[in-house]
Each structure stands twice: as structure tokens, then as C-alpha cells.
Amino acid sequence: MNFEISKEPIDTQSIIDKVIQREAGAITTFIGTVRELTAGKKTLYLIYEAYESMAVKKLEQIGREIEERWTGAKVAISHRVGKLEITDIAVVIAVSTPHRADSYEANRYAIERIKEIVPIWKKEHWEDGEEWIGNQLETVAYPTGKPEESDLDE
Amino acid sequence: MNKVMFFAHLRDAVGEESVSVDLTGKTVAEAKAILSEQHGINLETVMTAVNEEFAGDDDVLSDGDxxxxxxxxxxx
Incomplete structure (x- = not known):
């Protein structure tokens, strides 16, 4: 299970262990954490929610995309759901590759793709309210009703 | 019949995680119009997944999707 949605705190080392391979000369690990201040506003805690079965499929898709683009890459991703406090780990991405440049690039690619195609949402809770992020501002619009062709699986 | 699922602010607005509606033969765009009308929600900037894969507005729904x-x- 290299790609998973986790209801429990993520053990970073266990994600790294999944990508260990004799061919690798580098492992990069990205750890996404809950930030207290966003645009000067203080977050008390977050709730992450996922369409779990589809989210796992989309994480697997990202893994396949990386293995196609960066030869010899091995990927593991875990994303947390539920209530997270400030500094808690929301996501861990581990990528191993034969050479370090690929490992950095592929890892960056994974987090950017998560923010595009994986059905996970966060609700921010502040002292004076709460809001699902990525909704009312409608900063991301899909005029055709779907993501661009490149976002679709095969 | 078709199961229709809502997430995040849509679930809060609808008050249910999912509803059962017959959308057989309808396009995704038609399904959006029907559900928008029934629940008073805006689906214009919302993506649609059919059987856990992203779908386009012109895709036609089958029974059980x-x-x-x-x-x-x-x-x-």
C-alpha cells in the first residue's frame, strides 16, 4: 500500500521505508504540515476530508505518472484525514530515484498534482468562523466542467 | 438508479452525503442542472466524477453509475 489515506497520524519513517531500493542514490521526503497563519489569519485547527476510494486511485495515478517521467523512481504518499492541530503532518511524500535531481523534481511534481486532482478538502477553523477552502472564492474554475485533458487518467 | 455523492461545502448545503436519483441516459451537464435545481446548490465550478474517474459534461450516465x-x- 504505497498510496493511502490515513485516519491516524502518519509515521514519516514508514513512508520512507516503502521507497528504499538498491538502485536509489537519493530519497526526498516532503512533509506537509498545518500552518498557523494564512494571510495573517490565525487557524485554530483543520478538518481534512477525502473521497477516499477515488483519492487513493488518484494518488496511484500520480505514482504512475512519476514512474513514467522519471526512470527508476519509486513513490509512496500518505495523506491524513480528520482533525489536525497546528504543526500536525497532513501529507508525506517519499520519492527515491537513482540520482538526486530527479528525486527533488518528482517529489515537487507529486505535491503539485495532489493539489490539482486528488479529491481531498480542508476546512479551516478560526476564532471567528470556519470555511471549506477552495470553494466560495472560486479561484479555481472548470468552465468545461472537468479538469484539463492532462489531468485525466490515460 | 444512481447514487450521487456530495463533499465539503456541497454536503453541508445539501445536508446529506449522498442521494439516490435516476439519471440514466442523462448527460453530466443535465445531471448537474437537475441536482442544482433539487438542492439549490451551484455546481458550475464543480468537477464531476463518474465511478471514481473524472468525467466531462457531455458524458452520458448509465444505470448504477x-x-x-x-x-x-x-x-x-
């Missing part, structure tokens, strides 16, 4: 409305995501 699971439809999910996917608001802009905010994971990571």
Missing part, C-alpha cells in the same frame, strides 16, 4: 460532485480540491 456512481456520480460524485468534486468541489475544487484543497489537499496537501
Amino acid at each position: 456512481v456520480v460524485a460532485f468534486i468541489p475544487p480540491v484543497s489537499g496537501g
Whole structure:
């Protein structure tokens, strides 16, 4: 299970262990954490929610995309759901590759793709309210009703 | 019949995680119009998944297809 949605705190080392391979000369690990201040506003805690079965499929898709683009890459991703406090780990991405440049690039690619195609949402809770992020501002619009062709699986 | 799933602010607005509606033969765009009308929600900027894969507005739904409305995501 290299790609998973986790209801429990993520053990970073266990994600790294999944990508260990004799061919690798580098492992990069990205750890996404809950930030207290966003645009000067203080977050008390977050709730992450996922369409779990589809989210796992989309994480697997990202893994396949990386293995196609960066030869010899091995990927593991875990994303947390539920209530997270400030500094808690929301996501861990581990990528191993034969050479370090690929490992950095592929890892960056994974987090950017998560923010595009994986059905996970966060609700921010502040002292004076709460809001699902990525909704009312409608900063991301899909005029055709779907993501661009490149976002679709095969 | 079709299961239609809602997430994030859409679920809060509808008050249910899913509803059962017959959308057989309808396009995704038609399904959006029907559900918008029934629940008073705006689905214009929302993506649609059919059987856990992103679908286009012109795709036609079959009996038993699971439809999910996917608001802009905010994971990571």
C-alpha cells in the first residue's frame, strides 16, 4: 500500500521505508504540515476530508505518472484525514530515484498534482468562523466542467 | 438508479452525503442542472466524477453509475 489515506497520524519513517531500493542514490521526503497563519489569519485547527476510494486511485495515478517521467523512481504518499492541530503532518511524500535531481523534481511534481486532482478538502477553523477552502472564492474554475485533458487518467 | 455523492461545502448545503436519483441516459451537464435545481446548490465550478474517474459534461450516465460532485480540491 504505497498510496493511502490515513485516519491516524502518519509515521514519516514508514513512508520512507516503502521507497528504499538498491538502485536509489537519493530519497526526498516532503512533509506537509498545518500552518498557523494564512494571510495573517490565525487557524485554530483543520478538518481534512477525502473521497477516499477515488483519492487513493488518484494518488496511484500520480505514482504512475512519476514512474513514467522519471526512470527508476519509486513513490509512496500518505495523506491524513480528520482533525489536525497546528504543526500536525497532513501529507508525506517519499520519492527515491537513482540520482538526486530527479528525486527533488518528482517529489515537487507529486505535491503539485495532489493539489490539482486528488479529491481531498480542508476546512479551516478560526476564532471567528470556519470555511471549506477552495470553494466560495472560486479561484479555481472548470468552465468545461472537468479538469484539463492532462489531468485525466490515460 | 444512481447514487450521487456530495463533499465539503456541497454536503453541508445539501445536508446529506449522498442521494439516490435516476439519471440514466442523462448527460453530466443535465445531471448537474437537475441536482442544482433539487438542492439549490451551484455546481458550475464543480468537477464531476463518474465511478471514481473524472468525467466531462457531455458524458452520458448509465444505470448504477456512481456520480460524485468534486468541489475544487484543497489537499496537501
